[in-house]
Amino acid sequence: MTVKETKLKNCFIIEPKIFEDERGYFFESFNQLMFNKLTGKSVNFIQDNESFSSRGVLRGLHYQVGEYAQAKLVRVIKGNVLDVAVDIRKDSLTYGEYVAIELSEDNKKQLFIPRGFAHGFIVLSETAIFSYKCDNFYNKESEGGIIFNDKTLAIDWKLSSDKFIVSEKDKVLPAMENARL
Numbered sequence: 001m002t003v004k005e006t007k008l009k010n011c012f013i014i015e016p017k018i019f020e021d022e023r024g025y026f027f028e029s030f031n032q033l034m035f036n037k038l039t040g041k042s043v044n045f046i047q048d049n050e051s052f053s054s055r056g057v058l059r060g061l062h063y064q065v066g067e068y069a070q071a072k073l074v075r076v077i078k079g080n081v082l083d084v085a086v087d088i089r090k091d092s093l094t095y096g097e098y099v100a101i102e103l104s105e106d107n108k109k110q111l112f113i114p115r116g117f118a119h120g121f122i123v124l125s126e127t128a129i130f131s132y133k134c135d136n137f138y139n140k141e142s143e144g145g146i147i148f149n150d151k152t153l154a155i156d157w158k159l160s161s162d163k164f165i166v167s168e169k170d171k172v173l174p175a176m177e178n179a180r181l
């Protein structure tokens with residue numbers, strides 16, 4: 001397992017060690033001891049989520065505020081997505097900056113997104129199964145979001161916007177400047 005910090009403090013790219021043989025492959029998708037040792041963090045994940053989406057589906061940018069803020073460890077089991085994490089920590093030197101990384105069944109990369117980030121992804125493959133761990137429970141009342149095409153962020157989602165499939169809820173998310181932080 002290798003861990004590399006991104007330009008955004010405490011946001012890490014994790015690459016598990018893959019064991020391949022004539023049967024296929026094996027890897028530890030999460031190991032608490034190694035995660036804590038290599039990130040220097042001690043995160044207690046308490047909820048696992050999974051979503052299935054088709055090409056062009058864009059989920060995000062989402063986060064939870066206050067005591068229900070969530071750190072996430074995200075990965076792709078099937079397919080290929082562009083995953084985006086936006087630093088919305090008010091006191092952060094990289095506030096308003098984001099990282100974008102392709103996560104796929106082939107590269108098996110994972111992204112650790114700390115509390116204080118907005119998160120979203122777009123599906124680049126025919127379909128994708130997205131799986132992630134959260135260190136806090138879902139709390140509808142604590143949900144916040146930023147519109148995916150925020151002008152300040154100007155995220156390049158890789159696909160042409162006429163191909164985007166966005167939920168009615170996400171279509172009306174506020175710009176970052178008006179976001180609930």
Ligand SMILES: Cc1cn([C@H]2C[C@H](O)[C@@H](COP(=O)(O)OP(=O)(O)O[C@H]3O[C@H](C)C(=O)[C@H](O)[C@H]3O)O2)c(=O)[nH]c1=O
Nearest residue numbers: 049051059060062063072119120121137138139167169
């Ligand atoms: C997130 C969540 C949702 N739900 C229910 C609420 C809705 O009835 C239904 C679909 O929820 P939503 O449309 O918010 O699902 P996504 O658009 O995939 O939301 C996620 O998308 C981005 C990428 C994230 O990082 C967040 O984890 C999360 O906001 O599942 C639950 O019951 N528990 C949960 O933890």
